[in-house]
Amino acid sequence: DAKTTQPTSMDCAEGRAANLPCNHSTISGNEYVYWYRQIHSQGPQYIIHGLKNNETNEMASLIITEDRKSSTLILPHATLRDTAVYYCIVRVGLNSGNTPLVFGKGTRLSVIA
Amino acid sequence: SAVISQKPSRDICQRGTSLTIQCQVDSQVTMMFWYRQQPGQSLTLIATANQGSEATYESGFVIDKFPISRPNLTFSTLTVSNMSPEDSSIYLCSVKGTVNEKLFFGSGTQLSVL
Numbered sequence: 444d445a446k447t448t449q450p451t452s453m454d455c456a457e458g459r460a461a462n463l464p465c466n467h468s469t470i471s472g473n474e475y476v477y478w479y480r481q482i483h484s485q486g487p488q489y490i491i492h493g494l495k496n497n498e499t500n501e502m503a504s505l506i507i508t509e510d511r512k513s514s515t516l517i518l519p520h521a522t523l524r525d526t527a528v529y530y531c532i533v534r535v536g537l538n539s540g541n542t543p544l545v546f547g548k549g550t551r552l553s554v555i556a
Numbered sequence: 557s558a559v560i561s562q563k564p565s566r567d568i569c570q571r572g573t574s575l576t577i578q579c580q581v582d583s584q585v586t587m588m589f590w591y592r593q594q595p596g597q598s599l600t601l602i603a604t605a606n607q608g609s610e611a612t613y614e615s616g617f618v619i620d621k622f623p624i625s626r627p628n629l630t631f632s633t634l635t636v637s638n639m640s641p642e643d644s645s646i647y648l649c650s651v652k653g654t655v656n657e658k659l660f661f662g663s664g665t666q667l668s669v670l
Binding site: 479485486488530543546547548549 | 560587589591598599600601604648650658659660661662663664666
């Protein structure tokens with residue numbers, strides 16, 4: 444699976460949009476971009492994933508560049524409960540095999556009141 | 557979605573003893589994964605647990621230290637054997653949803669070894 448690069452930490456004001464970048468310059472054509480987050484003392488939680496089109500769900504939006512070498516996770520209106528470590532992971536689709544997710548160090552997002 | 561129950565949620569153990577962690581899923585799943593998260597670190601995969609066959613271990617993890625059972629499609633156990641303080645971590649089980657691209661995680665077992 445391709446490797447990802449994320450900033451170690453970011454701050455965001457409550458109510459503002461949080462934009463979390465991820466570089467994955469070696470991504471292959473059949474690899475998806477997944478985002479998970481881990482709130483303190485909990486297991487990781489799925490947020491969103493995409494292949495090449497931008498995606499949006501009730502939690503967030505995922506913007507993938509046209510060359511697919513980077514992406515941005517957007518939390519449109521961050522709240523204090525969004526404070527967590529956010530992991531960007533690239534791998535082939537889960538339904539293409541049973542290989543697990545490989546976690547990097549992630550970005551520690553702190554939402555500030 | 558899959559609901560995962562992990563037991564115990566936390567434990568404090570003595571050096572040299574063993575602890576078995578249970579992972580129960582509310583639906584049948586093909587694969588279960590066991591991860592370790594050391595203090596302040598990211599998740600590291602320990603092994604993949606297949607029903608009806610031996611688990612597949614990642615580099616740096618061995619069956620004698622982390623034996624895994626997978627007796628059916630909804631249950632797995634991970635044992636941390638002959639524990640030392642270096643084994644103090646959060647241990648998490650994970651499963652893949654049957655109809656979507658998501659991986660689901662249990663809430664983890666916080667293990668402290670004295």
